[in-house]
Amino acid sequence: MDSWFLAVLFVGFGLPFVRVQKGRRLLGLIKASTATGTLCCLLGWWQVVSAFPSHACPDFDYMRPIVHFDRYESSVFPPRATCYWDDGQRKELVSGWVNPLLFTCIAVLTGCLVTLAVLAYRRYRKGQTR
Template identity: 55%
Template sequence: MGSWFLALLLVACGLAFVRRQEGRRLAGIVKASAVTGMLCYVVGCFQVIMTIPAHACPDQLELRPTVHLVRYDSGILPPQATCHWDNGAQKDFVSGWINPLALTCAVVLTASLAAALVLAHRHRKGHTR
C-alpha cells in the first residue's frame, strides 16, 4: 500500500499543473503529463540504482536444496531490476505502477501535443472551431 501512496502523490503533483482556465486546459494537460511522467521515470531509475544485487538477491542457503541466483536483469528503459533464482522464483525491485504510469503519461502527452498542433494549424488558417 505504501508504494501506491507515492504513485498518488506523483499524479497529484502533475495535476497541480492543469489549469482550469478556459483556453489553457490543453497546455496544463501537456505540463501535467510531462511532469508526472518524468517524476515517475526518475523514481523508477532511482529504484534501479539503489538495488544492489549482492544484497538484494542473496543465495538462499538455508533452503534444502540450496537455491542460487541464476541472473539479475536491470535496465533504465524501461526501469527494471529483477532477480531470478534457479527454483523459478523471481523478485522485481521496481514498483509495479512505475512503468504503466509512465506509459500512460507518454500517451497523454503525445495525444495532447497532437491536439495542440491541430488547434494551432486551425488557428493559423483562420478557423475558430
C-alpha cells in the first residue's frame, strides 16, 4: 500500500468540490480538503487497525544469526504502525503518503477557515450583512 496512486486518486476525488465561480472558491477548497483529509485519515486508521503484528512482523528464521521480532508501536493520530526487530530493522505498515497528505489537508482547511473568518469580520465591520 505504499503506492502514490491512491494519493492521486484521493486528491482527484476532492477536486470536484472546488468551484471556479467567483466567491465560492473558498468553500470549495474547504469541502475538497475535508473530503480528501477524511478519506486519507480513514485509510490510515484502517491500515493501523488491520495491521496484525503476528502476520506483518515475522521472525527471520532463515537469516544467520536469527532475527527476532522486538516490538510493535502504533498510534491512531497520526496514523502510524511500525514493527521493530532486534537487529535494528524496522518496517512501516502505514503508507508513506498518508500523513503528509493528511497534514496538508489540515493546513489547507485551517487556512481557509481563518480566511473565511477574516472576510466575515471585515463584512461585519463595514456593515454588510449578506
